Amino acid sequence: MRIERIELRHVRIPYIFPFETSVDRDEAKDCLIVRAWVDGLEGWGESPVTMKPYYKEETVETAWPILTGFVIPRVIGRTLDRPQEVVEWVAPIRRHYLAKAGLEAALWDVYAQRQGISLAAALGGTRTKIDVGMSVGIEPTIDAVLSRIDTWLGQGYQRIKVKIKPGFDLALVRAIRDRFGGIRLQVDANTAYSLRDLSRLRELDDYDLLMIEQPLDHDDIIDHATLQRALRTPICLDESIDSSEDARKAIDLGACTIINIKTARMGGLSEGLRCHAICQDRGIPVWCGGFLETGIGRAANIAIASLPNFTLPADLGASRRYFHEDIIEPWVEVNRDGTVDVPTGPGLGFAVVERLVDKYTVRKETFRAS
Ligand code: MG
Numbered sequence: 001m002r003i004e005r006i007e008l009r010h011v012r013i014p015y016i017f018p019f020e021t022s023v024d025r026d027e028a029k030d031c032l033i034v035r036a037w038v039d040g041l042e043g044w045g046e047s048p049v050t051m052k053p054y055y056k057e058e059t060v061e062t063a064w065p066i067l068t069g070f071v072i073p074r075v076i077g078r079t080l081d082r083p084q085e086v087v088e089w090v091a092p093i094r095r096h097y098l099a100k101a102g103l104e105a106a107l108w109d110v111y112a113q114r115q116g117i118s119l120a121a122a123l124g125g126t127r128t129k130i131d132v133g134m135s136v137g138i139e140p141t142i143d144a145v146l147s148r149i150d151t152w153l154g155q156g157y158q159r160i161k162v163k164i165k166p167g168f169d170l171a172l173v174r175a176i177r178d179r180f181g182g183i184r185l186q187v188d189a190n191t192a193y194s195l196r197d198l199s200r201l202r203e204l205d206d207y208d209l210l211m212i213e214q215p216l217d218h219d220d221i222i223d224h225a226t227l228q229r230a231l232r233t234p235i236c237l238d239e240s241i242d243s244s245e246d247a248r249k250a251i252d253l254g255a256c257t258i259i260n261i262k263t264a265r266m267g268g269l270s271e272g273l274r275c276h277a278i279c280q281d282r283g284i285p286v287w288c289g290g291f292l293e294t295g296i297g298r299a300a301n302i303a304i305a306s307l308p309n310f311t312l313p314a315d316l317g318a319s320r321r322y323f324h325e326d327i328i329e330p331w332v333e334v335n336r337d338g339t340v341d342v343p344t345g346p347g348l349g350f351a352v353v354e355r356l357v358d359k360y361t362v363r364k365e366t367f368r369a370s
Pocket of ligand 1 (some may be wrong): 188190213214238239289331
């Protein structure tokens with residue numbers, strides 16, 4: 001498979017609902033979309049960078065020069081048999097995982113198409129449907145969160161995750177339990193706490209949560225191990241896990257008992273597969289988180305979430321939950337039983353609508369093999 005041409009785009013699609021975490025608020029989906037031409041086939045991938053370095057250090061404006069100046073020059077014109085080879089080609093570039101992930105995903109899409117199988121099958125997926133939940137951001141009031149939850153439960157989502165921060169946590173969780181009883185509920189702190197908050201975090205043990213996601217620092221596993229020893233509620237790590245090796249160390253240290261796999265955070269689907277395998281070997285369940293991706297990134301998430309150790313519901317909603325129009329066809333739909341079907345067509349299993357990609361493109365650059 002010779003990589004003949006690569007196109008890079010910055011796209012911006014307005015959200016229907018702005019999304020707020022303990023550290024950020026976004027009105028629109030900004031990301032980079034990568035398109036690769038290989039042996040007459042086209043693959044698409046998404047680098048889920050945002051405009052601000054508040055999840056990881058990367059942004060649209062850091063990923064662009066890393067891709068154009070370093071990643072693409074190492075890849076364009078080369079021949080590969082398997083997408084995993086790209087990981088080695090770009091390994092000398094330190095970190096910049098979100099940037100690398102979009103290109104790697106596009107090559108996985110091509111690879112699966114070339115085999116005539118779905119991306120899910122190419123990755124080793126076994127499920128035909130994915131259990132999905134919905135993530136609710138921080139809202140001005142607890143009542144506003146309850147109202148959102150009511151909507152998503154009504155649409156069949158199997159599990160609710162709420163974003164919390166100090167002062168917007170215990171009363172919120174109590175109100176959710178009072179109103180909605182024993183629903184599957186988890187919380188995500190996006191690093192908003194420290195060990196000084198131990199007694200407050202321990203109070204969350206009373207609410208039978210599926211997990212507390214990333215309560216402490218974005219690069220910590222030591223304090224998380226201390227915290228996990230003090231809590232009954234499982235800790236799930238997200239921001240702290242940049243690779244399968246990070247996952248191995250965190251698990252062996254006792255820093256978490258669940259891992260949120262966002263493959264782009266680890267540099268791509270190949271590293272996500274390694275992380276999945278390490279967790280499976282150690283009996284640690286994983287689930288597929290998200291970056292409120294466009295349909296292109298969402299399709300890749302559906303594919304990886306079909307692997308056997310993704311046993312907890314994914315943060316994977318219907319296209320219409322996020323956007324007035326998505327850039328793939330058909331749109332992602334959530335079934336009444338709170339599942340999303342895994343497509344069986346070649347590659348992503350969705351068609352990318354170029355007209356809409358063009359409509360939302362802010363900037364574009366194309367690279368050709370010499
Ligand atoms: Mg998270």
